[in-house]
Amino acid sequence: MEWLKEVKKAHIIGIGGIGVSAVARLLLTSGVEVSGSDFAESGVVEVLRRVGAKVTIGHDAANLPTDVDLVVRTSAVPEDNPELVEARRRNIRNLTYFEFLGEYADGKRTVAVAGTNGKSTTTAMLGLILIEAGFDPTVIVGTKVPSFDGGNLRLGGSNLLVVEACEHQAHLLVFSPSAAVVTNVEEDHLDYYTDRQHIMDTFEQFLSQVRSDGFVVLNANDSDGSGALQCSGRSLRFGSGEEADYRLGEIAIGDGVQSFHLYRGEQDLGEIELHVPGRFNIENATAAAVLALEHGAPFEAVRKALSGYGGIWRRFEVVGEPYGGPVISDYGHHPVAVEGTIAAAREFYPDRKIVLVFQPHHRNRTRNLFDRFVRSFDGADSVVLLEIYDVIGREDDADADVSSRRLMEAVIGHDRSRGVERQIRYAASLEEGFAAIHSVLAPGAVTLVLGAGDVDLLARRLAGKETD
Known part of the structure; x- marks a missing residue:
């Protein structure tokens, strides 16, 4: 993404969106002058103004600065949006949020977290484990993480990027990551996908784009979804069955806490405590743990980060x-x-x-x-x-x-x-x-x-x- 270094001014349409607002912060911290628009005031818009973005409420071609280099928009922006129409008329580079992320990820060691449910939680958990382990990643997530100064963005000093990869309209295909996980697969977004097989095919295409020296993590418990996906490269499966590469067992639920043991083959790596509920969160935590361990994180960093995980915005x-x-x-x-x-x-x-x-x-x-x-x-x-x-x-x-x-x-x-x-x-x-x-x-x-x-x-x- 060498061209980004040449960007001086950027305009973001739908800047208050929980995803694209991370792009605004990313550009601001890179020294880019950021303007934007949205249909209404919001807490996100207020925060962006405080950190330097110039935000206008309402959409109008006049909102587009005369010397803007880049326009980024949320996927919800319609084709007839006057600012998008004006950007195209002026031949200004314009990207959707996901296209921008795909460009930004190019050249980075990217870990992409995909799946119908659990993407944001798994992304946040993985980011926190890697931070605890000293990997200093950049993390972009479609929610707010309390310990991230930017909420949905944590800027790191390394080349490691952890990003949430959304399956809506096959947006996840913008990534060619070094590692990926699919938490689960369900029928959803059937206004875009023709049927379940179309969804499975799209996830398999995503997995085929993982780098040849990378790896894939799949959820064997989701036997008809994630666990049924095929990929040609190295893959690891987690689940409750003996066939899993990483097995979770001895699940216990107490007063405001749940715990489980994580096994790699026959080796009991140890117990993990979670202070968020739900079997789905045990699976999310396991997915994050496997990704981190396979990157070389010590188990103690996994245990400490997950034990301290208190949840994220709008996830229980x-x-x-x-x-x-x-x-x-x-x-x-x-x-x-x-x-x-x-x-x-x-x-x-x-x-x-x-x-x-x-x-x-x-x-x-x-x-x-x-x-x-x-x-x-x-x-x-x-x-x-x-x-x-x-x-x-x-x-x-x-x-x-x-x-x-x-x-x-x-x-x-x-x-x-x-x-x-x-x-x-x-x-x-x-x-x-x-x-x-x-x-x-x-x-x-x-x-x-x-x-x-x-x-x-x-x-x-x-x-x-x-x-x-």
Whole structure:
């Protein structure tokens, strides 16, 4: 990415996005003058202004500086965005967030973390282990890590880059990493992928791009997904079975802590403690541990970093306890993630009622995974379903009839068929959701607020906090 050294001014469209805001910080620390735009004020925008970015609210061709060298945009920016149109008219180099990351990673020793669920957590865990081990990596993650000064960016002094590789629209194919992990594979983004085989083929293409002297880490527990992927180079599998190269065993769950032993072949490397819940987090931690160990990190660095891991923004994040029970905000928006998060709450809060507040994300996803969503709520004692969060530029008129009200009706019918009675509520807006939650909330209950849209605003309001 030699050309980046020549960039003096950059403009970022959708600069408040949790991913592309890391690019803004990266450019600012490189001495580049950064401007940008977004559709609304946010905590991210406020922070970027404080560190030197010039941010305008609203999109207009006039926002583009006259002498800008580079334009970067989020993948959510539509083709007719006036700033993008102007950049193309002026033949200014313009890249999506993922195209920029692919360029930035070129020439670096890149570790790419992919998978349907668990990418952000695994990326953060791996970054923290490598920092503890003294590898001084740069880490770019699609969330906020409390110990990173930049939140979603940690700048290191070495050539080692840890980056989250997203499968949406096959964005992960911009990378040719030295090492990669696929945490799991589920059917998702079916507005882009034709079927599950298309998804598997894309992940296998990603693995084929790993450097010949590199390696791949796969999750054998995800036997039909990650564990079934084929690659021609060196691969390592982790899981609970004896056939795994790295085996996890002796899982124990206590009061606010869970632990497991990690084996390499017959060798017991030792016990790892986690202070975040869920079997999925044990698998995320194992993926991060294997990647770090294979890079030469000592096991003690793995143990220490994971024991001190306290979670990240919107990944089982306890935002407060205003009603004698925790309000937990989580990004989970796939049926597997919803079901796993409810199970994790059961493990850490076994004697509490669980109120699930869920905002589906994208009507096409809701349609394609409708029946799986209905069943994914089974573990909750009460459910509040907010109307589906529409994704700008990705909605189709063919999906207009899909709604959370229909989802509520299906859940009620499903409950009736299995002889279960519980409170199920529908809310057309966040304001209605706030009232609906209070209608089902019991003292001491665990309130799980899940979704990839703006439902986090509701979690913060319930906890009496401003959004970050």
